[in-house]
Amino acid sequence: MKTKVCTKCKTEKSLKLFPDDRRPRGNRDGTLSQCKACRVAYSAAWKRANPAKEREQRARNYAKNRDKIRAICARWYQENREWHCMNAQINHVLRGNR
């Protein structure tokens, strides 16, 4: 099992616990330097510190994925005839595209 030391928490973890590095010239092992737990903590802290930017980013994401979200919602509505779970569907799409 390949492992790597997170630059943030300094803990040695399996490579599977590091997020994929999608940057064209990113880390050679294909994962980011910080583990998923640290990234999650970091982004939660960032959202708390930058609520306006977070909203803006979410709106941008939504605009980028609008057609996909609409398609999913339309299909979901066809199947369920109710909107109450729509937000969950949207969040699912937005998270999947990060």
Ligand SMILES: [Zn+2]
């Ligand atoms: Zn870490």
